[in-house]
Amino acid sequence: MVMMLDRGMGQVSRIPPLPPFLTPEELVADALPLLDPPSRVSVTDAAERSLRVPIAGRWGGYDRNVAPYTVEPQDISQSRRFKGVIFVGPSQSGKSQMLLSVAAHAITCAPGPVQLIHMTKTDADAWVEEKLDPAILNSPLLAERLGKAREDSTFSRKRFKGMRLGIGYPVPNQLSSRSQRMVLLTDYDHMPQRLGPKDAPEASPWGMALQRIRTFLSRGCVFAESTPAFPVDEMMMRPASALEPHLLPATTGGIVNLYNEGTRGRWYWQCMDCDGLYEPSFARLDYDRDLDPGEAGDMAVMVCPHCGSVLSHRHKPEMNRRAMSHHGGWLHEGREVDEETGQRRLVRIDDPLVRNTPFASYAFNGAAAAFSSWSGLVERYETARRAFEISGDDLDFAGVHYTEIGVPYQRPKDDDEDALTLEMLQQHALSLPKRIAPSWARFITVQVDVQGNRFEVMVMAWGEDGQRVAIDRYAIHQPPDHAPNAKGDDGKYRAVDPGRYAQDADVLAELADLVFPVDGTDRGLKPLAVVIDFNGPKGWSDNAEKFWRKQNREGQGGKFFLSIGRGGFNQRDRVWHEAPERSSGGGKGRGIKLLNMAVDRLKDSVIAALGRTDTPVGAQHIPQWMGAEHLAEHLAEIRGEKGWELKKGVLRNESLDHSVQGLAMAEHKGLNRVNWEAPPEWCVAGLTNLNAVPLARPNDAESARDVPTPEIPRKINFLRRR
Template sequence: MVMMLDRGLGQLSRIAPLPPFTTPEELLADALPLLDPPSRISVTDAAERSLRVPIAGRWGQYDRGVAPYTIEPQDISQSRRFKGVIFVGPSQSGKSQMLLSVSAHAVTCAPGPVQLIHMTKTDADAWVEEKLNPAIDNSPLLYERLGKARDDSTFSRKRFKGMRLTIGYPVANQLSSRSQRMVLLTDYDHMPQRLGPKDAPEDTPFGMALRRIKTFLSRGCVFVESTPAFPVDEDKARAANPLEPHLMPAATGGIVNLYNEGTRGRWYWQCPDCEDLFEPTYERLDYNRDLDPGEAGDNAVMVCPHCGSVLPHRHKAEMNRRASQHHGGWLHEGRVVDEVTGRRNLVRIDDAEIRNTPFASYAFNGVAAAFSSWSGLVERYETARRAFEIDGDDLDFSGVHYTEIGVPYRRPKLEDEDALTAEVLREHALPLPKAIAPSWARFVTVMVDVQGNRFEVMAMAWGAEGERAALDRFAIHQPPDDAPSAKGDDGKYRAVDPGRYAEDANVLAELADRVYPVEGADWGLKPVAVVIDFNGPKGWSDNAEKFWRKQAREGRGGRFYLSIGRSGFNQRDRVWHEAPERASGGKKARGIKLLNMAVDRLKDSVVAALGRLDTPVNAQHIPSWMGAEHVAEHLAEQRGEKGWELRKGILRNESLDHSVQALALAEHLGVNRVNWEAPPAWCLAGMLNPNAVQLDRPNDPDSARSRPDPDLPRAINFLRRR
């Protein structure tokens, strides 16, 4: 223990010992390596020499043979010819590992400032903690060069001997006023595509990164990698052109458009039989599309487009290895057009005739990825495709294209989608009397759309496997008798004013008690629930909440739902029932649960259901009693890039909104989880259904008897029914 005497403080103890004495010679020896010129070895060679990676639960030496398609992109980052390297590919293909390899090369071979920009600060911190720090700790050459001072290793900065690695996130000040030799952008399509103030954005992250490397002239480089996350821009996408064989369809934003500005490299295999080159893509996988997704994936094979030779999945690693030895590999668009084929020639990256651009760009298809299997890829693709064909919701299907295959998504048109018109719907209308449920009905839902001077109401009958049809459609114009000023001096009712009078909502209470006779049966169905639009004229939200609380106090809160629409195709779910976390304008959040609806995704499903004219499964039938104007409301909107919007000249879409509310309520109740061979009670046909009511006269709701209460003695029930 070290002890000291201080005139002001007295005796001091427990003073940390001083560090060991270091001689000037030792300091000089430690600094001499910084004077070495940059080592002229490739990024891949440096990674194999200095970088350790996790392999099956242990740390082992980096091996270029695991993902050979990453060799050229990461090595070309040191080229004096290109200012940028752009890599588009699926997840779990080794893209992010290239960033570690490039960083390791900068640490051990070519010291200079390097900046890595992640999607968000949270993701950047997680990457440092889970990927970067363990890699440094388990790579002796990297750890040896890491500074040992307290602030040399933080979440935002790593100081090595002779270089600095900065970790940031995409905001304007992170990519401003700093000179960097290398800027690495990871998961580019999940970054904001414009940085700076909303009213005056400065530039894209890629554009701002290019300005950071100008000081280093030809030694500077911006490396960008990402899975695509933007759909095809139908207005800008060009048709296939032999002069641009590797052009990807223009996307609405993101890395795909950066790729198209570059050399447009694609990964090729050489067929072992005919020795011709071809690009392994998902479209060249052959499997039986009629089998179950799992079985179809197990039998998937790659077919050579030249000779038809079949390659099983077990040959994928060998084909990638051969490709890295110039039996295929990366081929880029050249500037010369072949006179025989009329196609632009394909060349290596070092060919003088390569496309004249400052960016080396690469697009890699997921079927050749080292860490994915064809069986899993096909299974996920087919599962998502079939779900899309059934319900029209393509969120999972687009996700397979982005993350599994690594290509921009172009929404396929469903069969006869263009031919779906109001006339076609009326021609295929279901013969059904108004307010009478079809014989296959299992439960009924009622939907209310709130307008400034009326309540628009629709009832819908649901059968097995998602089949449904509208039962009734009407508008409520008059307030209840006990509402304020319900009648004027002339004795006439005023119009409903939902935003002004909370009492007007009371006319909706009786909707839960209506009985809809089942066709040909002596029983009918009460609605399983009523869903009411929470949005509406000013003041309605408060009045809707008062109405729901009143029903809850009477024990009927579970029969009524308040719905609110959430726009956009990337909502967290299709339907969720919860109280809002906060209200707009800084107000206290409401204490009631709302039925949140991802309206754009649900509209996809509704339109798909309307188009299922040849099968009852998940089909929405138009009833024969429905008027032409209400039929047309189902098709009042068209699908855009950001969501569904009213067609030009169309003003009313209540039938579509009702259909969305009905589907959201049914999904919340669990219609997609029902085993129709042994359905729950609320989906039963007959008097065992808790919402079924006996009728004295078939098809006559006025003959409905009150349903027995199981909690009352049998004699009391008998008397009440009398």
């Protein structure tokens, strides 16, 4: 222990000893290895010598046999022939490990500046803390070369003997004015695809990275890996052919398009029965699609397309190892065409006749991934597929294609969707009087779309498994008597003006008290909820908030909801109920919540429900009484790349918006979680329903307005809930 005196602090102890002095000879001996020329060692060989990786909770040596398909892509990064390497594949397949192996090679064998670009600064910091630092600490050869000064090991860089590893994120200043021998781009499709100001973007991350390696001539390389995250661009797509057998469908952006510019390598297995080569893909997995997802996954097998021989999942590691020894492996598109078959010849990456391009590219299918099972892959695929067929929302189904299989996603063409016309809806219309709920109705929702001179209203009845039908549709044009200037000098009412007069919204208060008879029964149903559009003419959002606060003071706040649409197919949820960040006046939105709706995802579900004429499950029926104008509003929009848009020449879509509001409200209340054998009180059948009202004259829509809600049944229900 060292002790010293300090005038300000007094006696100070526990001062660590100073490091020993180094002689000039020792300094020179330490620096001499930096003068060695780059070692002629492959990336994979270097990784097995120097890199340790986590294996089942412990650290062990890197083993090429675990994920043999990563060997060629990471080794080819040192080739003088290619300026870039592109790898498209599923998550949990070892993609990011390749970048760490390339970095380890640069540290131990070929010193030079390397930069690794993550999706965001937060992800970069997390990768350093959770992956890079532990790998260096547990790999003695890497730890030995790491500088000992404090500034040698930070979140943004690691200084090793003779080389610098920079860790950044995709912004122009990270990919500008720096020379790098290697630039590594991870999760490329989750980066901004254009860097710089929106009005004058500089280039893509890939393009800017290529500029950084120019100084190093043929020794420079850009390595990009990612799961695909962009959908198929149907306008640019061309099908794979005998001349382009490995072409992936063009996407709206991202790494798939980079892959198509390269050598287009695919991973092949060689059948042990017929020696035929084939790509192990999800499409070649055979299983019974009628079984439950878990059972279907357990029976999944791979079928050889040449002889029909079957492989179970336990054979996958062996097939991958055999492929590494040229019983299959990576095959790329060549420049020659077989004269007999008319097909493009497939060649190895080192073949002089490989496709003439500066980029080596690889597309890997999740069916061959080392860290996923066929049973889990099929189970997740089938679960997402069936949910998509029921709801029409394909977000999870697309996610399985991107992250589990590793291929770009194209929304399936639905013949029923193409045939969804006004005539078809009229053909399958439900015969039911207006303002009468069907016998299967369990709850009622009321939707209000706000226009500049009217409130458009739709009432929907809901049954088991999401079955629903509109039971009323009308517009409110007249303001309440107490509204300012409600009547003119001539005694006529003006049109409602929701943005100008807050009192005009009071006409909506009575919607919560309406009663709708249930067909063939002696009861009616009051609305479970009234959902009102928060968007509208200028000034309406403030007036809508005033209306809700007034209803809340009168004890009706739980009946009324204000909805707001959120566009795009990648919203975090379908429906969420939370306070707005700020009110339109600039202050905090205290005490009020908005029903946020992922409108494009919900419109997918509505259109799918309208076309579901062969089953009541999740079906949205059209009533016979609905006029052609309101009926056509359901089909007013067309699905585009970024969302649903009004068809050319069409102006009104209120019925579609109403349907979205109703579905959002039902899902928020818990429609998708209901156990219909023991449903909650808000959707139970009979008079025990929280919103049920006994009627003296069944099926009389007009008399239902005059029947007060009895107090005794409500008290009984209240006591039962307690």
